């Protein structure tokens with residue numbers, strides 16, 4: 201009684217995680233196939249011990265009663281192919297930002313707004329949020345429900361895998377070149393990434409008229425849409441750091457009601473998808489190198505913001521695996537909601 205699944209963008213950084221996470225979570229699959237560009241057509245991938253030949257993504261990919269398409273391809277291609285898949289009855293869960301802010305497409309993080317999945321299934325497209333936004337709302341939403349968050353100030357430190365497989369290669373090659381004292385011709389990043397921090401995401405056409413990048417504005421608009429609360433104020437700075445996997449975030453929260461670090465730890469300890477690692481005296485706090493490959497969003501360094509009166513402010517440090525919870529895992533959890541609700 202499994203689902204007929206198409207993995208679109210199967211050869212990419214997110215696509216590879218789709219395959220391993222479907223296996224790890226024993227997602228009920230009755231049939232599966234894998235699509236990517238013409239460059240990859242004919243290559244083989246393994247799923248549950250069987251080899252599959254990757255096919256080129258075309259309009260015909262969705263013929264044949266396929267039920268769920270997990271998309272991780274560039275956004276222009278999502279714009280083109282998601283409606284084709286939806287029209288053929290195959291529900292798309294899309295990782296790009298093509299549909300995230302469309303009013304008729306839900307933007308879902310299952311721990312926060314699983315109730316939006318059914319109308320997304322009817323529409324035929326469900327959007328997976330931005331990778332930094334997902335981690336943030338998983339941790340902030342339970343605090344918001346308990347203490348009402350008025351304002352979020354966030355600075356992200358995002359790994360290069362957020363840009364895909366070629367970006368990982370570029371950082372490694374550039375680092376080797378820098379250590380050898382050689383020049384390196386970058387193709388992906390606008391500035392040297394090795395040994396650097398770059399306050400610009402994405403790499404091209406990043407800045408809007410207000411001086412914020414499109415990545416930063418996503419954190420405002422997507423947070424409000426997922427949490428169903430337009431009153432939350434969010435201000436943000438997104439940076440790229442020379443880290444391979446996992447996004448880290450320094451988050452300041454201002455609450456309507458008092459919230460002590462002890463209360464926040466207790467709320468987060470009981471929250472779905474969150475793990476609290478917070479023993480600074482023992483040098484225990486979330487680290488990208490520890491969180492890589494983990495499903496939960498890790499939170500630590502929880503402390504009172506003493507610049508806000510009445511114990512209504514907190515600072516915390518958060519790390520989540522951008523390729524897993526920030527992309528593939530979240531999409532598969534959406535598919536799991538579909539299965540659980542019989543959709």
Ligand SMILES: NC(=O)c1ccc[n+]([C@@H]2O[C@H](COP(=O)([O-])OP(=O)(O)OC[C@H]3O[C@@H](n4cnc5c(N)ncnc54)[C@H](OP(=O)(O)O)[C@@H]3O)[C@@H](O)[C@H]2O)c1
Nearest residue numbers: 209211212213214236237240272273295296362364365527
């Ligand atoms: N990386 C992250 O942390 C992250 C997080 C959230 C969302 N996303 C989004 O997920 C999508 C994929 O990101 P990624 O990081 O996995 O990138 P990636 O590693 O560069 O992979 C891109 C995938 O798209 C496929 N593709 C490219 N052109 C194609 C075409 N003409 N037809 C069919 N398939 C094509 C590639 O296939 P070939 O190998 O054949 O070229 C590859 O499978 C993007 O929209 C990205 O914004 C990524």
